[in-house]
Amino acid sequence: METGTIRRDELAGGLDLYRTLESGQTYLWRRGDGDMYGGTPAPGEWYVTVVDGEVIRVRTTDAALEWESTTDAEPTVRRLLRLDDDLEAIVAAAPDDPLLDEAYEAHRGMRLVTDPPFGTLISFICSAQMRVSRIHSMVSTLAREYGDAVSFDGETYHAFPTPAQLATATESELRDLGLGYRAPYVVRTAEMVADGEAHPADARELEYEAAREFLCQFVGVGDKVADCVLLFALEFDESVPLDTWLRSAIEEYYPDCDRGSYAETSRALREQFGGEYAGYAQTYVFHHLRTGD
DNA sequence: TTAAGACCTGAAGT
DNA sequence: AACTTCAGGTCTT
Secondary structure, X not given: OEEEEEEHHHOOOOOOHHHHHOOOOOOOOEEOOOOXXXXXXXXXXXXXXXXXXXXXXXXXXXXXXEEEEOOOOHHHHHHHOOOOOOHHHHHHHXXXXXXXXXXXXXXXXXXXXXXXXXXXXXXXXXXXXXXXXXXXXXXXXXXXXXXXXXXXXXXXXXOOOOHHHHHXXXXXXXXXXXXXXXXXXXXXXXXXXXXXXOOHHHHHXXXXXXXXXXXXXXXXXXXXXXHHHHHHOOOOOOOOOOOHHHHHHHHHHOHHXXXXXXXXXXXXXXXXXXXXXXXXXXXXXXXHHHHOO
């Protein structure tokens, strides 16, 4: 086992692991006590994920972020949790706006994540008309049923399935696992990636709105899901996914941003939220409205 | 190009 | 206890 620590005072703007990993951005981590999206975790609780076949566990103590892994995971931890983002500067540069100020203030230390593109794509295909806790359990089920088992420290974890592994699933299998009408979307998208027809990571090479169009070619992916993949996996920080919570925020706080179409409304809200880091603002507002605190 | 309806399912609310 | 509503939308017509 390899281990390491990263001192908290190195992290500008802090790090709140609970809010970062349980705010509906990522469904690829699991909490040690198994109660993700249940109650708040005990202090020092571990979170676990599997990336490229390597198990990575992290937790925070008063002084540091600690990690344990099957490999030297510090660079990966820094990337996954965006530890090199100057969160303090990002918050300071955000537009002076009552709702934004309130959201940023209430959830200090919440960072964006950078998850693997394929797992993120499938997670958010599953997210349609779903509660975050159920999305998380659906993704865990897919890992358990189709992903590689990896042993670490006496425990068995499951990687999220590769495109080829998930492409072996049938629609009826996934319906039996509770995916509902999303089942055929997941199968067909996994087949597209496995067959080399397209890969979500290829969107990295494109300009933002072209990248969103590119991702919409996958089955079950519309503008909103595409924006989530761009924001939570491909580091398009200007992406502003328009979900039900953000739409209600527009209605109540930014009625001028309602331009009818997704593309135009999204563009208007992106400007309202300061452009470059509008996605950070979106994630704070989403979490703030959804949790009500 | 925009606008209704259908679509799985379980947890939460009457 | 049965019934209705709702959840990080997308697809089809």
